[in-house]
Amino acid sequence: MSDCLVIGGGVIGMMTARSLALAGAKVTLLDQQQCAQESSWAGGGIISPLYPWKYDDLTNELSIASQVVYEQLCDQILEDTGLDPEYLKSGLLMMDEFNTPEAKIWMQKYRLDYQPHARGALFADIAQVRNPRLLKALKADIINKGVTIIEQTRVEGLLSSNGYATGVKTNQQDYLSDYIVVCSGAWSSEWLSLKERVFPMKGQMIVLKSDPSVVTNIVLDQGRYIIPRKDGRILVGSTMQNVGFDRSTDEQTRQDLHDFASQRFEVLAKSKVECHWSGFRPASKSSKVMLGRYDQFNNVYLNTGHFRNGLNMAPESAKRITQLITHEI
Numbered sequence: 001m002s003d004c005l006v007i008g009g010g011v012i013g014m015m016t017a018r019s020l021a022l023a024g025a026k027v028t029l030l031d032q033q034q035c036a037q038e039s040s041w042a043g044g045g046i047i048s049p050l051y052p053w054k055y056d057d058l059t060n061e062l063s064i065a066s067q068v069v070y071e072q073l074c075d076q077i078l079e080d081t082g083l084d085p086e087y088l089k090s091g092l093l094m095m096d097e098f099n100t101p102e103a104k105i106w107m108q109k110y111r112l113d114y115q116p117h118a119r120g121a122l123f124a125d126i127a128q129v130r131n132p133r134l135l136k137a138l139k140a141d142i143i144n145k146g147v148t149i150i151e152q153t154r155v156e157g158l159l160s161s162n163g164y165a166t167g168v169k170t171n172q173q174d175y176l177s178d179y180i181v182v183c184s185g186a187w188s189s190e191w192l193s194l195k196e197r198v199f200p201m202k203g204q205m206i207v208l209k210s211d212p213s214v215v216t217n218i219v220l221d222q223g224r225y226i227i228p229r230k231d232g233r234i235l236v237g238s239t240m241q242n243v244g245f246d247r248s249t250d251e252q253t254r255q256d257l258h259d260f261a262s263q264r265f266e267v268l269a270k271s272k273v274e275c276h277w278s279g280f281r282p283a284s285k286s287s288k289v290m291l292g293r294y295d296q297f298n299n300v301y302l303n304t305g306h307f308r309n310g311l312n313m314a315p316e317s318a319k320r321i322t323q324l325i326t327h328e329i
Contacts, residue, residue, distance in 0.1 A: 001176045001177060001178075002025075002026050002027060002028040002148070002175075002176075002177045002178075003020075003025040003026040003027065003177065003178050003179060004017075004020050004025045004026070004027045004028070004177060004178070004179045004180070004181060004325065005027075005028050005029075005030065005167065005168060005175055005177035005179070005180045005181070006020070006027060006028070006029040006030070006181045006183055007029075007030050007155050007168065007180065007181065007182050007183060007184050008029075008030075008031060008182070008183035008184035008185055008187070008188075008304075009029055009030075009031030009034070009035030009036060009139075009149065009151070010035075010036060010038055010039055010040035010041075010135075010183065010185055010310065011036070011040035011131070011134070011135060011138070011310055011311050011314045012040075012183045012185065012303055012304070012306060012310050012314050012317060012318070013029060013031070013035075013181075013183035013184075013303075014029070014035060014036070014135070014138045014139060014142055015138070015314040015315055015317070015318040016181055016183055016303055016317070016318040016321055016322070017029045017142050017147045018138065018141060018142045018145060018147070018318065019315075019318040019319055019321070019322040020181075020318075020321075020322050020325065020326075021142060021145040021146055021147050022145065023322050023325075023326045024326075025179075025325070025326070026146070027142075027146070027147045027148070028147070028148045028149075028150065028175065028177065029142070029147055029148070029149050029150070030150050030153050030155060030168070030170065030175065031149070031150070031151050031152075031153070032152070032153065032154040032155070032184075032187065033151065033152065034151050034152070035135070035139050035149060035151060036132070036135030036136065036138070036139060038185065038186070038279060038280060039185055039186065039279045039280055039281055039282065039310060040131060040135055040310060040311060041131060041132050041135055041279070042203070042205065042277060042278065042279020042280075043131055043203075043237075043238075043279060043281075043308070043310075043311055044128070044131070044205070044225060044227050044235055044237055044238070045128045045129045045130055045131035045134070045227065045235075045311060046092070046126065046128050046218060046225065046227065046311075046312065047063075047066065047067055047070050047126065047127045047128060047129065047311070047312045048063060048067065048092065048123075048126045048127075048312055049063055049308075049309050049312065050220055050223070050225065050308070051097055051103075051220075052106060052110075053100075053102045053103050053105070053106035053107075054102075055287070055309070056288055058288065058289060058291070059288070059289060059309060059313065060110065061316070062289065062291075062309075062313035062316045062317055062320075063309060063312050063313050063316075064110070065315075065316035065319075066312055066313055066314060066315040066316045066317075067125075067127070067312070069315050069316075070087065070127065070129070070315065071087050071089075071127065073315055074087035074129060074134070075087075077134075077137045077138060077141050078137065080141055080144060081137050081140040081141050081144065083133065083136055083137035083140055084133060084137070085129045085130060085133050085134035085137050085138075086129060086130035086133055086134075086229070086230055087127060087128075087129050088127060088128050088129070088130075088230060089124075089125065089126070089127040090126070090127065090128055090216065090217055090218055090227075090228060091122055091123060091124040091125070091126055091217045091218065092122070092123045092126035092217060092218040092219075092220055093117055093119060093120055093121070093122050093123075093217040093218065093219045093220070094114070094120050094121045094122075094123060094220045094221075095119055095120035095219065095220065095221035095222075095264075096120070096220075096221050096222060098114060098120060098121040099121070120221075122217065126218065128218060128227060129311070130229060130230075131311055134311075150175075153170045153171065153172045154170055154171045154191075155168045155169070155170050155184070155191050156168075156169045156170060156171060156191055157169050157191055157192075158180070158192070158297070158300065159174060159176070160297065163297070164297065164298075164299060165180055165297040165299050165300045167180070168180065178299060179299050179300075179301065179325050180297075180299065180300045180301070181300075181301045181302075181303055181321055181325070182294070182300065182301065182302050182303065182304055183303045183304060184304060185198070185280070185282040185304060185306075185310070186198060186199065186200035186201075186245075186280040186281065186282040186283070188282065188290075188302075188304045188305070192294075193296070194290070194302075195295065196284045196285060196286060196290070196305070197284065197285075198282050198283065198284050198290070198304060198305050199242070199244075199282075199283055199284070200244060200245050200280035200281070200282070200283070201240055201241070201242055201280065201281040201282075201283035201307070201308075202239070202240075202241040202242075202243055202246060202247075202278050202279070202280055202281075203237060203238035203239050203240060203241070203278065203279055203280075203281060203308070204237070204238060204239045204241070204249050204250075204253045204254075204257070204276070204277070204278045205235060205236065205237035205238045205257070205276070205277060205278075205279075206235075206236050206237070206254055206257045206258060206273050206275065206276045207233050207234065207235050207236070207273070207274045207275045207276075208233065208234040208236060208258070208261060208268055208271040208272065208273060208274065209232065209233060209234075209271055209272050209274050210232050210233065210234050210267070210268060210271045211232050212228070212230065212231070212232040214228070214232070214234070214265055214267055214268065215228040215234055215265060215268075216228060219264060221260075221264065222260075223240075224236070224237065224238065224257070224260050225237060225238070226260075226261050226264065226265070233274070234261065234268065234271065236257045236258070236260060236261045237257065238257075239253055239256075239257075242283075245280065247278055248278070249276050249277065249278050254273060254276050258273060281307050281308045281310075282304055282305050282306060282307060282310070283305075283307050284305045284307070287307050288305065289304075289305050289306050289307075289309070289313065289317070290302040290303070290304050290305040291303055291317055291320060291321065292324070293324065301321050301324060301325065303317050303318070303321050
């Protein structure tokens with residue numbers, strides 16, 4: 001029996017497991033497939049909301065607090081595992097919306113400014129990680145810290161007795177625990193009754209092979225982004241499709257994303273598309289993160305519904321859940 005069961009092995013689940021383990025808890029993490037294969041892997045790795053003034057205060061608080069610790073966190077994980085998450089402060093060049101009244105009010109509130117740029121506004125402190133590498137390193141790190149990972153195990157519901165959640169029922173067996181943290185992203189409402197349903201919002205992305213000198217900053221325009229990796233690969237995304245758990249990709253979207261990139265950097269028109277994939281963001285009607293105690297059981301906690309901001313909110317989200325639980329232990 002564990003002190004804590006963490007349900008879901010994406011960046012939110014693994015960061016939560018790591019934080020709890022560092023606080024001294026005995027942690028078991030369950031994932032219905034393999035850790036780090038869904039939304040966290042599929043995203044872009046930008047450590048910031050794309051247009052932060054479009055989000056609520058909690059999203060911004062979690063994001064800003066996470067930005068402060070991310071570099072040190074990646075350095076520590078690299079030191080502990082030998083695996084490099086490729087943290088890179090590449091800056092974000094925003095080509096639209098930065099001069100709207102809404103944006104100006106937000107920047108004044110959070111005392112953030114940008115550098116004028118010929119093509120827009122450069123937010124020089126915005127960083128990125130290479131999310132598949134971060135996730136690989138994070139998995140190794142939590143195993144080293146004593147977290148038990150159980151994969152290919154689908155949670156079907158909570159177990160309870162006398163108004164207290166005692167664990168979860170899965171397609172394999174029952175798992176018992178004193179505390180349960182729901183970090184199952186787009187699948188959260190598949191097995192748990194929530195006041196606000198979490199559903200999948202599909203996004204498609206591509207990777208282009210280029211030279212490291214072609215794109216030096218993250219570029220954001222019209223809700224889409226171009227992300228330069230250290231090795232010259234260019235990640236381009238992303239679409240928004242409310243189509244359920246449909247993983248398919250299509251040629252039209254592939255071409256649209258390639259066109260978006262080449263219209264801003266002509267040389268990319270000749271770049272080869274190396275990969276094209278899709279992922280499922282955990283969306284809700286309000287687009288607000290669900291962070292805190294579950295209303296039906298005092299020992300069940302929610303850390304889900306991060307939409308497209310899971311990676312950039314993960315460290316602080318994990319910290320806050322850990323503080324809530326360790327206060328009870």
